[in-house]
Amino acid sequence: MRSIIFSILLMITATGSYADIIARYAMGAETVVLSYRDDQHIRVDRGQLGYSIINGEQATAIISQGGAQIVMNVEDIGEVLASAQQGQTINIPDSSAVSLKPTKEFSDIAGIKGRVYVASDGSNNYRTVLTDNPAVTQASDALRHFFRRFAGAMKNDRGNRLLALEDSFKDQPERGVLYVEGGFKLISIGRGDRPSNYYTPPPIGIQFTMPAASR
Numbered sequence: 001m002r003s004i005i006f007s008i009l010l011m012i013t014a015t016g017s018y019a020d021i022i023a024r025y026a027m028g029a030e031t032v033v034l035s036y037r038d039d040q041h042i043r044v045d046r047g048q049l050g051y052s053i054i055n056g057e058q059a060t061a062i063i064s065q066g067g068a069q070i071v072m073n074v075e076d077i078g079e080v081l082a083s084a085q086q087g088q089t090i091n092i093p094d095s096s097a098v099s100l101k102p103t104k105e106f107s108d109i110a111g112i113k114g115r116v117y118v119a120s121d122g123s124n125n126y127r128t129v130l131t132d133n134p135a136v137t138q139a140s141d142a143l144r145h146f147f148r149r150f151a152g153a154m155k156n157d158r159g160n161r162l163l164a165l166e167d168s169f170k171d172q173p174e175r176g177v178l179y180v181e182g183g184f185k186l187i188s189i190g191r192g193d194r195p196s197n198y199y200t201p202p203p204i205g206i207q208f209t210m211p212a213a214s215r
Helices: 002-009 074-084 134-154 157-167
Strands: 020-027 030-038 041-045 050-055 058-065 068-073 099-109 112-120 125-131 176-180 184-192 205-208
Touching (some): 020 134, 134 184
Antiparallel strands (some): 030 041, 041 050
């Protein structure tokens, strides 16, 4: 879990594009699909678990449970998470303990060359592969934008510390994340045209999927 958080912390802003970036990542046991048009139109799909959308100022999570979809805005999610984490011990490294050191090694991930770095959170070291590839950097920026909305919505000390950690990587020259040891790897990346309504979330609330009538 810490290595997945660390991978998101490495992501930073990049330039815009004329077509949607579509990137697939292995994140732990999940396959996550990112669709990115610009900072106002981002969608992250998690298969049967649901998906999340940023559309302008609106950030929404759609959670699939059985035959229902639970649609929540990011502020409500932040309140639920902050409440659920009260009294729990969640180790978030302090920004002063975080470091990122380049090596002389290179690695190809999903056909893209990147430099191997050794990242540390003060307790553990992780091998990570970073690149200056524009598309990968844009995709990393999109995930970073999601992360900032999530952490900001927590409105507590944990959220503030996560934001401070993310900010510590803003000057990293090679900042497109290809791989982080222990739970994050780019599978593929390309460009395509998503329809505009792909980034439009359903109404807030609980929606049930009706079973098809028998014939």
